[in-house]
């Protein structure tokens with residue numbers, strides 16, 4: 213373990229109120245400084261297969277790696293997962309199987325995040341507004357990027373669920389990456405769209421402000437359930453102490 217900051221976290225995943233199967237998968241490896249959310253697509257026994265495969269691939273990484281080795285190992289695990297899911301989709305011949313991923317890593321005063329799809333990483337820094345650090349790979353993200361609408365407005369768009377990138381989809385997997393410094397008091401949120409379709413920036417900001425780490429993930433989950441719980445919901449909150 214090479215992290216120089218203390219970390220606390222809470223995490224939860226829930227099938228929601230409308231779906232039969234939870235196609236999301238979450239992973240917390242505090243000893244390795246890795247947290248992950250994956251949102252599978254393709255329906256029963258496809259989406260859950262894909263997201264579980266991704267979480268399992270990262271879960272089996274060894275402890276004791278350097279930050280650079282960890283970063284490389286997570287990248288490798290996601291690329292391997294991409295190939296395995298593609299091969300499985302070919303065998304099943306039932307259309308697209310894939311999953312989003314946000315893999316959040318902390319080491320030596322920094323965070324690093326790889327992602328693909330519309331699962332998100334936010335940062336809540338004391339005294340500042342909540343900040344979305346990832347950019348969705350989705351149809352509506354292009355509208356937001358070009359200034360036609362806000363992220364909150366994009367949730368209401370008919371194409372809000374259409375993603376343009378996922379592990380297991382397409383010839384090659386391109387992961388976006390963001391890294392930065394971590395400061396004591398920083399609170400990170402990693403979540404699937406089952407939360408964010410019911411939680412605007414304002415709602416997230418209010419729910420995360422001054423809420424103890426032990427209950428914050430459940431509090432966010434409850435917001436999505438109260439909103440209708442139309443999708444699977446996954447929430448991980450990581451506090452830097």
Ligand SMILES: [Mn+2]
Nearest residue numbers: 251405406443
């Ligand atoms: Mn979802």
